[in-house]
Amino acid sequence: MSDQPNKSLGEHKIGEVDQANLFEAPSIPEQQRMVEAILFASSTPVTVSELKNRMPQGSDPAFALDELKVQYSSRGVNLVKVGDGWAMRTSADLSFLMRKETIETRKLSRAAVETLAIIAYHQPVTRLEIEEVRGVGVSKGTVDLLLEMDWIKFGRRKMTPGRPVTFVVTQHFLDHFGLESAKDLPGLKELKSAGLLESTIPNVKETGEGVDEEERDLSENLDQPELFEE
Amino acid sequence: MSDQPNKSLGEHKIGEVDQANLFEAPSIPEQQRMVEAILFASSTPVTVSELKNRMPQGSDPAFALDELKVQYSSRGVNLVKVGDGWAMRTSADLSFLMRKETIETRKLSRAAVETLAIIAYHQPVTRLEIEEVRGVGVSKGTVDLLLEMDWIKFGRRKMTPGRPVTFVVTQHFLDHFGLESAKDLPGLKELKSAGLLESTIPNVKETGEGVDEEERDLSENLDQPELFEE
């Protein structure tokens, strides 16, 4: 919300457009208006390629998006990236105003939350792998519920005997939890470096004698509730 | 989206807020964010009094709305008044982005093909004459479709009782089929030699008593072998 965008427009694009695509591409501010209109109108994320398809020839929605993201970052409505798509979402700090809009959701069972977390952090993951982590069978009802909520979907089959089907999280999952990608899951890095996202112990011989540094860090990490900052 | 809002904030309100309602009312930019978020998320237009109810004490949504309205006036989404309430709407000039145009290729119905063929071969021809040749009625939809496709148009009225309107083919029709004039259409003899006509060519003179001049002309036309080239 400053004169920044205009500056960068001048630098990056307007010259190009004027010379090369004078009668083709709309001006950069126009392109921004178009991206704005399309994203505001849609309740689900819109991909860059879909934006491109809907905008006039020669448009560069990716560039317009970058600018808009900055402009909206301080507003009551923000431009957020969700997987491959972009969406307008109200700022989370204003949730107290939205009691009227709040949708009452059913509380998920512990099994469902754990299963969802395992799928999100281990994806793509087979049912058997989920069961191994939890030490107990995964009920059909739990998987069905998560599928029905459109939080998980079937991924590619594993190239292991039986070619079991895998589960992955959906774009709607990312959208629901305000994640740009599955890589932004809280604590993912720490879990990964601690080897806790492996299906087997990273190094059996070593762990038998002494726990290595990373694992010790993790355990401390887990005991200390982390503040999540976005 | 310029530095306007900041300017106006400074002039109009910030002073007031700072002095009078320091711990009560949110700052003007905050109030704008709130109004923005509420209007965005609401499923119905929101009135000023409803905004006031939902926002923290001391807020002045009417003022925030005025400011926002100006800010959004040049954007892809505008703040519009709907009845007593306010809502966000796509800018009218961008409504074309809200349409997804798909082009579907379809075969013309048999009735339409035959009607068009009769018009092309017999023009100018009245609806009644078309029906006589086809042996069945001609639906309004078929004629409308051909008119809409700009393949046929109304010709002169016939100088017969009732002065019925006639149909002729258009320039667009000729262009579409690469014909210089409707006379370039291959005659019945060519159709036959091309194997398109199974039975004998009927003698036009016999088909009825009231063959008018034009039809006779046509039949002569058809007897003269014309080369058809595409």
Place this chain on the structure above:
Amino acid sequence: MSNTPNLEFFPENDYIAENSPESLVVNVDGFEGALDMLLTLSRTQKVDLLKISISQLASQYLDFVAKAKELRIELAADYLVMAAWLAFLKSRLLLPADPNDDGPTGEELSAILAFRLERLQAMRNAGAKLIARNQLGKDFFSRGIPEALEKKRTINYTLSLLDLMQGYARIRTRDDFRPFSADRESVFTMESALERMQELLGFSGDWNDLMSFLPEEWQNEPKRVRAATAATFAATLELVKSGAVELRQTETFAKIELRKRTTE
């Protein structure tokens, strides 16, 4: 090892419900399987997971299973599998390692169990963190009045000159058979002739000329006479077939006569 597990220590009070004086039913629903129970048991050691004594944990668990047996508590299969595995682990930890044995050492087995407990705990924490995040429809919102994408379908009709010509050829060919549909006025149908004959026969028992059965208005124009004659003759044949009428013709091109058949 003095830490003999007391069944009452389990978190929920309703964990064990008295069913009958002789048997207790363990509410295993409170736990998500044996691993979950081990994780819960490990918390009683009040140390962090990595410093936990696996051998102590194994003993706790085995004592629990033994006590359950003593009390005739039915345990799910996976609890028993875990018990067997832990018993094996304990024996490995107690006995000196056999240099000829290629199997995992007690320490390795312990590490595996510790890893599984850690991993489960980590996923449990991750799930809690996930659910604690801001959520769509609860903390942040999408557009309340989404504007639908209006789908406009443009239909492009295809028509080649060949289609057009074929269409025309089709109509012209059809013209050859037009009398069937076009000349309704001079058509006397067999159905109406049959109807008429049935009426007239009621009054006549003598031989009558077929032509006398033609309706008056069909006797003037040759075209109409032909049509009426054909229809009436066909109707007559139909009546003969059903046994209502007798038919005779004395010689070629002579009059065709008919009479009502009398039932004898």
